[in-house]
Amino acid sequence: xxxxxxxxxxxxxxxxxxxxxxxxxxxxxxxxxxxxxxxxxxxxxxxxxxxxxxxxxxxxxxxxxxxxxxxxxxxxxxxxxxxxxxxxxxxxxxxxxxxxxxxxxxxxxxxxxxxxxxxxxxxxxxxxxxxxxxxxxxxxxxxxxxxxxxxxxxxxxxxxxxxxxxxxxxxxxxxxxx
Numbered sequence: 147x148x149x150x151x152x153x154x155x156x157x158x159x160x161x162x163x164x165x166x167x168x169x170x171x172x173x174x175x176x177x178x179x180x181x182x183x184x185x186x187x188x189x190x191x192x193x194x195x196x197x198x199x200x201x202x203x204x205x206x207x208x209x210x211x212x213x214x215x216x217x218x219x220x221x222x223x224x225x226x227x228x229x230x231x232x233x234x235x236x237x238x239x240x241x242x243x244x245x246x247x248x249x250x251x252x253x254x255x256x257x258x259x260x261x262x263x264x265x266x267x268x269x270x271x272x273x274x275x276x277x278x279x280x281x282x283x284x285x286x287x288x289x290x291x292x293x294x295x296x297x298x299x300x301x302x303x304x305x306x307x308x309x310x311x312x313x314x315x316x317x318x319x320x321x322x323x324x
Contacts, residue, residue: 156220161275166197181209280321
């Protein structure tokens with residue numbers, strides 16, 4: 147059985163839920179079983195936001211991610227809260243523009259991506275989340291087929307915002323190539 151549990155965490159407004167939804171659709175387009183469980187505080191922007199995504203080749207019994215294989219932390223409070231919950235041998239992705247401290251653990255693989263800085267320099271400041279997602283997909287070998295990435299994006303980007311498809315793809319490529 148091949149199952150990977152992802153936990154996305156950060157402030158509301160950072161695209162945490164969008165990133166998780168995108169990854170879930172990516173799993174679906176690849177033919178996997180998935181779950182996506184969003185969670186956010188009472189404030190839409192600035193409050194806490196997290197979501198768990200499980201991608202498996204078997205049916206997912208519970209959508210709750212307690213011990214993620216992959217943690218994506220876009221702010222320091224999220225890293226402080228979830229770092230210790232990652233399974234040994236797991237991966238932690240950190241937006242190093244906003245989080246200056248280093249990971250304390252030595253039993254996980256860590257990726258420091260200056261995602262906020264990269265997104266701002268490349269004129270898509272609202273897509274920090276997708277820059278990080280590009281690195282997540284690359285590190286987990288899920289970016290090999292760009293068509294399935296594009297298909298997943300088409301599912302999560304509304305028709306009203308279809309002009310954002312290429313911009314999101316560019317943000318993903320930027321993270322992948324970092």
